[in-house]
Amino acid sequence: MGELEDEFRPLFIEEAKGHLERIASGLLVLEASPGDQAAIAGILREAHTMKGAAGMVGMMRVSHLAHRLEDLLVELRAGTRRSTPELTDAMLLVVDGLGRLVASAAGGEQDASDEAALERLLPTSNAVPAVAVVTAPAAATPPVPVVVPAVAVLPVLAVPPTFAVANSTSPSGAGASPSPQVGKQTDQPQKNGRSDKKVADSATLQVPVARIDELNRLVGEASAAQLRVGHVFGTELHMDPDALTEYRELTKVINQLQEVTERTRMVPVGTLEPILHRTLRDSARLAGKNVRWEMVGEDVEVDRGVLEELVNPLLHLIRNSVGHGVESPDQRRAAGKPEQAVVRLHATQVGSKVIITVSDDGAGIDVAAVRAVAARGGLDVSGLTEEESIRLIFRPGNSTAKVLTENSGRGVGLDVVVTAVAAVHGAVEVVNHPGAGAEFRIVVPITLTVVPCLIVSIAGQAFALPLHRIIRMLEAQHVQLVSGKNLALIEGQAIPVYNLASLLGLPSTASGPWVLLGTETDAYAFQVEKVIQKRDVVVRGLTGRLRDLKSVSGASIEPNGSILLVLDVSNLHERSATVFETSSRVVDRPADKALSVMVVDDALMVRELQRSILERGGYSVRTASDGAEALAMLAEQPADLVVTDLEMPNMDGFVLTTSIRAHPRLANIPVLIVTSRTSAEDHQRGLDAGADGYIVKTSFDEAGLLSAVSRLLGRSGEKPADRKADATIVTTSVGIHPARTRVAR
Amino acid sequence: MIRVLMFGVNAAFFAVPMETVHQVLRHPVLTTIPLSPTGLLGVVNVRGEIVPLLDTGVLTGTGPLNQSPFAVLVSGQKDMVALAAEELPIAADFEEPVGPGTRPGELGVYSSGGRLVVLIDIDEIAKNQLEMKWAS
Numbered sequence: 001m002g003e004l005e006d007e008f009r010p011l012f013i014e015e016a017k018g019h020l021e022r023i024a025s026g027l028l029v030l031e032a033s034p035g036d037q038a039a040i041a042g043i044l045r046e047a048h049t050m051k052g053a054a055g056m057v058g059m060m061r062v063s064h065l066a067h068r069l070e071d072l073l074v075e076l077r078a079g080t081r082r083s084t085p086e087l088t089d090a091m092l093l094v095v096d097g098l099g100r101l102v103a104s105a106a107g108g109e110q111d112a113s114d115e116a117a118l119e120r121l122l123p124t125s126n127a128v129p130a131v132a133v134v135t136a137p138a139a140a141t142p143p144v145p146v147v148v149p150a151v152a153v154l155p156v157l158a159v160p161p162t163f164a165v166a167n168s169t170s171p172s173g174a175g176a177s178p179s180p181q182v183g184k185q186t187d188q189p190q191k192n193g194r195s196d197k198k199v200a201d202s203a204t205l206q207v208p209v210a211r212i213d214e215l216n217r218l219v220g221e222a223s224a225a226q227l228r229v230g231h232v233f234g235t236e237l238h239m240d241p242d243a244l245t246e247y248r249e250l251t252k253v254i255n256q257l258q259e260v261t262e263r264t265r266m267v268p269v270g271t272l273e274p275i276l277h278r279t280l281r282d283s284a285r286l287a288g289k290n291v292r293w294e295m296v297g298e299d300v301e302v303d304r305g306v307l308e309e310l311v312n313p314l315l316h317l318i319r320n321s322v323g324h325g326v327e328s329p330d331q332r333r334a335a336g337k338p339e340q341a342v343v344r345l346h347a348t349q350v351g352s353k354v355i356i357t358v359s360d361d362g363a364g365i366d367v368a369a370v371r372a373v374a375a376r377g378g379l380d381v382s383g384l385t386e387e388e389s390i391r392l393i394f395r396p397g398n399s400t401a402k403v404l405t406e407n408s409g410r411g412v413g414l415d416v417v418v419t420a421v422a423a424v425h426g427a428v429e430v431v432n433h434p435g436a437g438a439e440f441r442i443v444v445p446i447t448l449t450v451v452p453c454l455i456v457s458i459a460g461q462a463f464a465l466p467l468h469r470i471i472r473m474l475e476a477q478h479v480q481l482v483s484g485k486n487l488a489l490i491e492g493q494a495i496p497v498y499n500l501a502s503l504l505g506l507p508s509t510a511s512g513p514w515v516l517l518g519t520e521t522d523a524y525a526f527q528v529e530k531v532i533q534k535r536d537v538v539v540r541g542l543t544g545r546l547r548d549l550k551s552v553s554g555a556s557i558e559p560n561g562s563i564l565l566v567l568d569v570s571n572l573h574e575r576s577a578t579v580f581e582t583s584s585r586v587v588d589r590p591a592d593k594a595l596s597v598m599v600v601d602d603a604l605m606v607r608e609l610q611r612s613i614l615e616r617g618g619y620s621v622r623t624a625s626d627g628a629e630a631l632a633m634l635a636e637q638p639a640d641l642v643v644t645d646l647e648m649p650n651m652d653g654f655v656l657t658t659s660i661r662a663h664p665r666l667a668n669i670p671v672l673i674v675t676s677r678t679s680a681e682d683h684q685r686g687l688d689a690g691a692d693g694y695i696v697k698t699s700f701d702e703a704g705l706l707s708a709v710s711r712l713l714g715r716s717g718e719k720p721a722d723r724k725a726d727a728t729i730v731t732t733s734v735g736i737h738p739a740r741t742r743v744a745r
Numbered sequence: 746m747i748r749v750l751m752f753g754v755n756a757a758f759f760a761v762p763m764e765t766v767h768q769v770l771r772h773p774v775l776t777t778i779p780l781s782p783t784g785l786l787g788v789v790n791v792r793g794e795i796v797p798l799l800d801t802g803v804l805t806g807t808g809p810l811n812q813s814p815f816a817v818l819v820s821g822q823k824d825m826v827a828l829a830a831e832e833l834p835i836a837a838d839f840e841e842p843v844g845p846g847t848r849p850g851e852l853g854v855y856s857s858g859g860r861l862v863v864l865i866d867i868d869e870i871a872k873n874q875l876e877m878k879w880a881s
Contacts, residue, residue, distance in 0.1 A: 221793035461777070504779035544824025545871070546788065546797050551780040555788065555795050563776040563790050575780075 009057040009105070014206060016062070016102045019050040023069070024095050025274050027088050028281060030076075032292075034083040044073040050098075062101050065094060068122050081123075085285060090121040092278070209304065212264050216449075219261045220538060223254050224557055231560070262449065267307055269347040269356065270298025272314065279315050280343055283322040290329050290340045291322055297347035302354045303447040305541075309424040310356065310442065313417040317358040317440050318343060320414065325362035325438050335435070337361070354446055359439035365390055365432045390430050394418045417442075422570070424448060425468050451554075453537040453566065454515065456528040459506035464537050464556070464566040471516040471523060473531060475668040484579075488525065490516070498576045500526040504551065504567075513665070517569055524573060539566050551575075594620040595713055600630040600644040600656065601674075606697075610643060610674070610705065617706045627651025631659050634666055641713055643705075646675040646686065654689045661690035670712040674705070747839045749855075751862050752817055752830035755807035758862040760837070760855070761828070765867065767818040769834055773798060773827065775813065784875040786813060789827055798827040804874050805865070806848065821868045828867070839864065849873040 026043035030036055047070040054063035069091060075081035097118040233241040241247040277293045284291040302310075326341040333339055346357040367389050371381045374392045381389065394414050414428075417440075421428050426444030433439070445451075445468075453464035454473075479486040479497055487494045495516070501508045503526070514525040539554040541547075553568035597619045601607045604625075611621045622639065624630035628651040630642065642660060646653035653673055660666045670692040675682070683694050693708050749760040750769075770789065775798060777787040784803035788795050796818065802810040813829035820826075839862075842853030846863060850870025855862050 217793055224793065458779075506779055540795065542795065544797070544821075545785075545826070545875075546795070549778060549781060549785075552778055555776075557790055557793055557795070561790050562774065563788055563795060565776065565778060 009059070012053050012057045012059070013102055013106045015053065016050060017099070019046045020095050020099050020102070021274055022046045023050075024092060024278060027091055027095070028274075028277055028293075030083055031085065031088045031281070035079075037077065040073055040077045044070060044077065047073060059101070059105060062098060062105075065098055065101070065118060068119060069094060072122060087123070089285070090123070092282075093121050094118050207264075212261075216261050216265060217540070219254075219257050220540075220557065223258055224561070226250060226254050228561070262447065263301075265304050265447070265449070266301035267304045268298055269300045269302060269307065269354070270295070272307065272311060273298060275311065276314055276318055276345060280318050280322060283319045284326075287322055287326075288328065289322060289326050291326055292340050292342050294342055294344040295346075296344070300347040300349050300354055301446070302444065303449065305448050306354075306424045306426075306444050306446070309420060310444065313420045313428075313442065314345070314356065314358065316414070316417050317442075318345075320440075321358060321360040321362065321438070325360040325364070327363050331363075335363075349446065352446055353443055356442045356444070357439055358442075359437060361437040364434040364436060364438050365393065365430070367432065367434070390432050393430070394428070425451070425466065449538060449540070450536050451539045451566070452534070454534050455532040455537075455564070456500075456515065457512075457530040457532055458504060458528055459501050459508075460529075461506070462532060462564060464539075464564055465515060465517075465526075465569060466553075466566065467534065469517050469569045471518065474514050474516060474525075475665070476511055476514055476527065477668075488514075490523075490525075493523065495523050495525050496576070497525040497527060498579060500528050500572070503572055503576055503579070518573065524576065526572070537564065537566065594618060595640040596620045596622065597709065598630055598634060598639040598642045598644075599623045600625075600627060600642065600648070600653070602626055602645065602648045606645065613702045613705055614643075614709065617709070619709070627653065627656030627659070630656055631663075634660070634669070635663070638666055638669060640669065641709060642669055642671045643674055643709070644671060646673060646677055646682065654685060657686065657689040657691050672708055672712055747864075749837055749839055749862075749864060750817060750834045751837050751857065752801070752815070752828070752834040753832040754801045754805055754810065754830065757805065757807050758857075758860055759801065759805055760839070760862050760864045761817065761819055761867060762864070763836060765819045765821075767820060767825065769830075770816040770818060770827065772814060773816040782875070783809075786810070786829055789816065791818060791825070791827070794825065796825050796827050798829055799871065799875065801829045804828075804870050805863070806874070819867055821871065823868075826867065826871070837862075 023043050023046045026039050026046070029039045030043065033039070047066050051063050051066035051070055054060070054066060072081065072087070072091065076083055081087075230241040230247065233239045233244075233247070242251075273295055277295070280291060280293045321343045326343070327335065327337075329339045332341065341361055343358065343360045346359070348355050367386060370392050371384070371389050374389075374395065375381050379392075379395075381392070384392075394417070418428050421442050421444065424444050425448065426442055429441040429443065431439040431441070451464075452467040454467055454470055455462055455464055457463075474490070477488045477490065477497075479488045481487075482494075486497045488497050489495075497514065499508050500515075512527060512529045513531055514527050515531075516523055516525050518524050537556045539556055541554050542549060542552065546552075550571045551568055552565045553571075554566040556564045556566065558564050595618075597614050599607055599610045599614070599621055600623070601610065602625050607623045607625070611623055614621045622633060624633055626648040627644070630644065631651065634642070642656075644653045644656055648656075651659070653675065657671045657673070660669055660671060671690065672693040672695065673686045673691045674695045674697060675686070676697045677683075678696050686694055692712050695704060695708055748763040750763050750766050751758055751760040770791070773789045775787040775789055778785065781787070784800045786798045786800045789798050790796075798813060798816055800810050800813075802808050810829050810831065812831070815830040815833055816827040817830055817834055818825060818827050837857045839855040839857065842864075843856045843861070844854035845851075846853050846865075848870075850866050850868075850873055852864040852866055855864055
């Protein structure tokens with residue numbers, strides 16, 4: 001190979017993808033409207049250009065095949081050959097094969113495997129009267145067994161081509177003999193050919209994805225560096241950087257730069273059109289159905305990474321629509337529908353999400369059949385609503401292939417769609433119109449690079465949990481060990497609770513709030529050490545060797561240069577399934593750590609007396625001299641129990657109790673009132689404010705205080721039922737409010 | 746002659762070809778990864794890139810390291826990795842090997858100032874010592 005060829009070959013390879021994409025699109029247009037001269041001219045021009053360019057860079061086999069396509073197109077243009085589905089099949093397969101030849105050349109491989117087979121697919125031109133060659137065997141020709149179309153057409157999407165060469169489609173007598181050279185082609189000017197539309201719309205430049213990723217990385221780095229500079233201004237120069245106009249300008253520009261570079265990662269949904277359209281066409285041919293393709297919203301943009309992940313789910317949904325949704329032409333006629341069905345892809349942007357809908361005007365989902373299959377599989381379907389029944393099609397093993405038709409070739413259910421969509425933080429919804437069609441909606445975030453997260457602390461390290469997986473946060477609740485799982489009763493449902501530190505193999509630390517994850521019907525909770533904040537995290541995927549890590553789905557470089565890890569919640573949930581707890585590792589208080597009590601009294605003597613009693617009882621004690629001070633200290637660090645006086649300056653015990661109940665993080669802390677007031681009215685008022693227990697100082701003694709405290713903390717080892725019984729015993733000295741046995745819940 | 750960077754691991758010495766070395770990090774700030782496989786000490790931020798810090802003790806079979814006061818940043822075939830080093834790495838020139846390597850990824854044993862040093866191929870050794878274990 002000459003030097004010139006070496007130099008230009010990569011350029012050709014890049015260009016060839018575009019040529020092939022446009023040829024494939026053009027062939028589909030031609031199939032829909034045979035005789036469309038503009039479409040023929042467009043394809044012809046692409047094939048001709050490709051032939052010449054391939055020859056120039058020494059890729060003679062590519063050049064030869066392109067030339068064969070060109071010959072056929074010339075005949076189509078002249079009307080000496082008719083466009084038939086079989087011819088389109090053959091030409092599309094050759095386009096796929098060309099894609100493979102080009103791709104293997106890009107990888108430096110030599111691939112001669114199917115070149116001859118490819119050529120045999122095409123009918124010979126000129127030698128035999130063309131029309132006769134194609135039309136005669138057409139009726140007997142079995143459909144082309146293309147399962148997944150080969151993709152040479154998506155410059156940005158690396159879908160592994162699975163190419164099936166079907167010798168059976170080779171027309172009789174078609175040899176590999178080169179056809180006579182057709183007269184010199186003049187490039188037809190093309191004005192309204194669909195294939196050139198995208199190019200003509202706006203000036204575009206093909207840029208390798210790696211370069212865009214690098215650009216994004218560098219802008220992110222510039223932004224982090226700018227934040228560091230701002231930080232240094234504060235720490236070293238004691239200046240507020242935002243007071244400087246220049247610094248503010250820099251911030252503004254960098255923010256804009258970040259927005260613009262983010263957008264370079266966006267690609268229009270329309271880039272998937274060729275592969276989706278092609279899949280529809282091929283599966284319709286295979287199933288003997290007449291289906292039209294429609295696409296709306298090609299210009300809606302979505303992050304390249306998200307779109308890449310959607311290719312397979314969308315292909316699956318389209319095949320599903322054709323295979324199980326759309327009826328045969330006879331059935332459609334009988335149902336009074338037009339013979340030609342429609343499968344439609346509609347993309348729209350709603351806020352920061354993109355909704356991609358695959359709908360058909362077929363028979364809809366046969367809910368009764370879905371339920372029957374699920375029931376045969378041992379599932380109790382009696383209580384399921386219509387909507388819940390439809391969602392059964394997403395259950396693994398509840399494949400629609402088995403449900404709706406006998407044609408169960410793939411054996412893969414729609415559960416793979418849900419799984420793949422969930423991987424890009426999306427969801428799938430179904431709308432069923434019995435008799436009139438079905439609609440599958442995929443809702444995904446536009447970008448995966450900025451993910452709203454909950455930042456939590458586990459064993460002293462900060463981690464991010466993607467917010468879209470989180471139902472809500474809640475305070476630690478009472479748990480019970482039931483057959484190896486710690487269960488908590490939350491809103492009438494037994495929810496498994498896992499200590500996230502133990503799950504991650506980190507030292508299990510002090511108790512903290514719970515994060516409820518999963519779905520409303522399949523929820524689980526992780527106990528974390530502390531919730532730090534909610535915020536957007538610029539997540540970068542892990543590359544190279546780090547891609548194999550299971551527990552982490554991504555990471556972010558923080559402004560101070562540290563690395564924040566984003567936990568893979570699904571993986572942790574899977575991992576939790578194997579956990580068999582032998583002791584209650586999820587506790588609202590760690591067993592090995594002293595429980596903390598906050599003592600609030602304005603009298604120093606009383607405070608210190610209570611402190612010494614409680615410390616001797618094994619509690620760690622902090623004291624405050626009034627309600628306001630106590631509340632501030634609790635907000636800083638909650639306690640396991642508050643013991644408070646009623647009469648105090650600044651904020652009295654009633655207000656303190658009410659404030660604790662109203663505080664989101666403190667609301668569940670038991671409050672014990674220790675007072676000299678003996679009236680039943682005060683007693684009631686204290687309990688109404690939300691106190692859990694009431695001790696009268698006159699009958700106050702060491703044993704009484706410790707007993708009340710330990711009872712409220714549920715610490716004496718009694719079962720919850722026992723505590724409940726206790727709760728009803730109201731003595732003159734210690735009263736536990738029957739309605740407020742919060743710790744016993 | 747081959748220019749290398751030598752570093753100490755568990756009182757033994759190993760070397761990587763200098764042409765693969767980007768830089769040496771002093772006191773790399775390590776972010777540990779929960780449930781990470783054997784041989785991965787954690788990740789470090791190298792100018793905005795998240796780079797794995799490999800436990801050279803595990804790589805070389807000399808026993809896990811507890812600390813990594815230095816890290817040698819090298820480019821492998823697929824990605825950049827940081828190698829944990831217990832002492833400040835030293836540059837040296839190797840002549841002929843004095844013995845063959847004994848394990849996959851060991852390119853040979855060289856003598857430098859009376860010390861025996863094993864020259865390693867980071868990709869090969871990582872493939873054999875780490876990735877198989879990671880995958881399982």
